[in-house]
Amino acid sequence: MMAKKPSGGPLTHVQLLREIGLSPQWQLREQRAVALAAQGVPVTLPDERCPAMANAIAAITELPPPPVATAVPAFARSQAIAGMSWEQLQHSVAACRACVLCQQRRQAVLGVGDVAAGWLFIGEGPGAEEDARGEPFVGPAGQLLDAMLAAIGLQRGKDVYIANAVKCRPPNNRTPEATEIATCAPYLQRQIALIQPRLIVLLGRAAAHALLGEVGSLASLRGQTFAYPAPQAGGHAIPVVVTYHPAYLLRTLTDKAKAWEDLCRARRLMRAIQATGSQAAQSLHA
Template identity: 45%
Template sequence: MTSDTRRDPYLSALGLTDWQYRAGGPLDTKPAPETDSRPAPPDAGEAAPDGMNWDELEAYLARRDHRGANRPVFGVGARDAQVLIVGEAPGANEDAQGVPFVGRAGKLLDRMLFAIDCSRATNVYITNICKFRPPDNRDPTPDEVAADWPILERQIDLMAPRLVVAVGRVAAQTLLDCQTPLGKLRGRLHRYPRRDLDVLVTYHPAFLLRSPQQKSKAWVDLKMIARHIRNPGR
């Protein structure tokens, strides 16, 4: 059975025919204010994330203030992957399981990745900017972003990915430190601020479930990811 034949059911589930779909803030680096809800600082004498390995970093996150969430959601996938996918924050399913992008949106993301020969099991790592679920699935606050930002930055240091894929408006605007609408950020590569690293912006799979007519645009983004992996020099 060929790779294309094996991929057909996933393409059909995405609304694809012949490899095409059918039509169908930003980081605030200021210190957090002195409030009771502020994320707790590290224990006295505890090292900052800089210099930690993967296991140390995950254990460090587990000791942090959960901010009302059930558990931290550190990340999942191949830690030596070329592609790092970053969402905004865990939802209810992620909070329950401790794994990013599960449930219907996660399954759609997996099918999309499979269509370009990518998988969280082999060559993609998936995480979020915020590592704890915000109450009621609201957008993360600047304080919450700032609290978890050093962990994401250390994950990037350890991975040294070739490409970061920001899924959704909040992730895109936060990673690129801008207020530009997602629709205007799509379709081209951006440079990660203060890093020699490419960023590509696409829709969140949860948005695609609500707006399936946008899947054709997401497929364009997926093909850009595949081309960039194969031809990193652009």
């Protein structure tokens, strides 16, 4: 007996297949081929038997690719940043849209302090309070950093400049990703070239990654002195010391003693640098 619609008429072929649960699998060959082609699946059929189907597949496979947003090539961008003044750098960082970190920031945070400082401290990235106030290390981690500076006779803003590996706050204060660090690297490199510090202290693994690359765990980097290439021709390489980030020390109090060892070593190193500089200056005037 033929199945009928509720109205009394016979069901169509498609309606009948749907009634028995076969319609998703059972399709006309033309419909199936077009669907597969739309998904990028290669389809080979005798086109001469069905010109309409061949035209439909051709229309799908020959669609132009979606437009790709144009961006300034990385090399050209780096070259442009390398020639910026402090004012230009500030404007460029504030307007930067080069990575996804710009999407949720309130403001970019370039850095703070003495722009001719002997000491340069580099952290990870802005946190919530830094993002709100536009200055690095202003929350609890910043208070601890200020105490660390005071312990070795330093003060924020006096012969000290503080920056971060990335200039925009990572969502939920997560660690910056390698691509984000790389995108922001030209800004950090320009800051170093403008400041020309005598010593760099890296606070945490993200900062170490930004300046030294993937060279090992933070524990393996402690106790060593690295050399950052001279920012300008004819200059000297800048000694680099690695220690823990203040935010980590707030969570891991037992490592504060290790951080103190690192700071003391950095202070001895700076004194040696200053003594060498004084001797060199004396020899020039002798």
